[in-house]
Amino acid sequence: MSMASEEAVKQLRTLMEDVEDESLRESYRNIxxxxxxxxxxxxxxxxxxxxxxxxxxLLDCLEWRTQNEIDNILTKPIVPVELYRGIRDSQLxxxxxxxxxxxxxxxxxxxxSTYDKASVHYYVQSHIQMNEYRDRVVLPSATxxxxxxxxxxxxxxxxxxxxxxxxxxxxxxxxxxxxxxxNYPEKTETYYIVNVPYIFSACWKTIxxxxxxxTKKKIQVLKGCGKDELLKVMDYESLxxxxxxxxxxxxxxxxxxxxxxxxxxxxxxxxxxxxYVKQQALVKGPSSAPIRHGSVHVRFPEPATExxxxxxxxxxxxxxxxxxxxx
Numbered sequence: 001m002s003m004a005s006e007e008a009v010k011q012l013r014t015l016m017e018d019v020e021d022e023s024l025r026e027s028y029r030n031i032x033x034x035x036x037x038x039x040x041x042x043x044x045x046x047x048x049x050x051x052x053x054x055x056x057x058l059l060d061c062l063e064w065r066t067q068n069e070i071d072n073i074l075t076k077p078i079v080p081v082e083l084y085r086g087i088r089d090s091q092l093x094x095x096x097x098x099x100x101x102x103x104x105x106x107x108x109x110x111x112x113s114t115y116d117k118a119s120v121h122y123y124v125q126s127h128i129q130m131n132e133y134r135d136r137v138v139l140p141s142a143t144x145x146x147x148x149x150x151x152x153x154x155x156x157x158x159x160x161x162x163x164x165x166x167x168x169x170x171x172x173x174x175x176x177x178x179x180x181x182x183n184y185p186e187k188t189e190t191y192y193i194v195n196v197p198y199i200f201s202a203c204w205k206t207i208x209x210x211x212x213x214x215t216k217k218k219i220q221v222l223k224g225c226g227k228d229e230l231l232k233v234m235d236y237e238s239l240x241x242x243x244x245x246x247x248x249x250x251x252x253x254x255x256x257x258x259x260x261x262x263x264x265x266x267x268x269x270x271x272x273x274x275x276y277v278k279q280q281a282l283v284k285g286p287s288s289a290p291i292r293h294g295s296v297h298v299r300f301p302e303p304a305t306e307x308x309x310x311x312x313x314x315x316x317x318x319x320x321x322x323x324x325x326x327x
Contacts, residue, residue: 046185086117094262097238107240111162194226
């Protein structure tokens with residue numbers, strides 16, 4: 001860490017020590033999990049090391065968490081399990097393993113996620129629960145195993161199946177991206193984009209200039225399924241199923257049954273996460289007993305981030321492509 005960075009962390013730490021509201025202090029402890037320096041650095045990076053802006057961002061995040069009871073969201077399972085299975089089959093996200101450096105590998109099926117089995121609130125609730133489980137369980141476990149702070153992950157984005165019909169999902173993806181940008185900043189070390197169809201390639205040239213330089217450095221668009229490049233940073237066992245052979249795609253179910261689909265509710269990660277949330281609900285007591293078909297309503301932050309600008313541009317490009325195809 002440079003001298004300037006150390007000084008910025010010191011200043012921001014002093015400001016956070018002045019926070020008197022105990023609910024905010026408790027939420028802050030939930031965020032940093034015993035590693036405040038790494039957390040302060042993330043918020044500083046997100047605001048280009050402007051201490052005042054970073055302080056405001058962190059306080060806004062804590063207010064959002066307390067107002068929406070985010071610290072208790074892991075005590076609110078999505079029930080019944082059939083509903084949760086539908087969400088898992090239509091919001092394709094999972095933990096496929098760990099990199100050689102011990103970072104969690106998060107797989108996301110961008111192209112084949114349909115978000116059509118539940119309300120927006122359920123998908124947002126599910127997304128936040130995975131974020132919180134990552135930060136409170138997965139990353140602390142990786143930290144303990146590696147003997148050093150592990151506060152970020154790798155993400156592999158599978159574009160298989162991406163079509164113009166994805167335009168209908170832009171609003172939900174914008175909401176999720178905004179929540180992450182404002183409340184879970186700088187949690188991803190590298191984004192690997194694989195199985196890229198023409199529609200993505202056509203939009204990428206327009207989107208790339210909108211990205212901040214630090215974001216551009218994180219993104220790698222790989223050839224095909226990206227297997228050869230990804231094996232440089234992780235073992236075969238940690239590759240998502242859609243990266244294990246050319247043309248495999250991110251199908252919700254693997255036909256030969258020999259590959260582990262990390263998107264499925266039957267995958268060990270989702271089984272552990274769902275069991276953890278149900279157990280926490282029991283520990284919390286009867287007052288948090290899940291209500292059948294009742295989602296957690298989280299206040300959506302105003303979309304004014306880098307991610308929302310990208311989705312607005314993506315929507316415009318999709319519309320252009322749609323018009324071109326009709327001509």
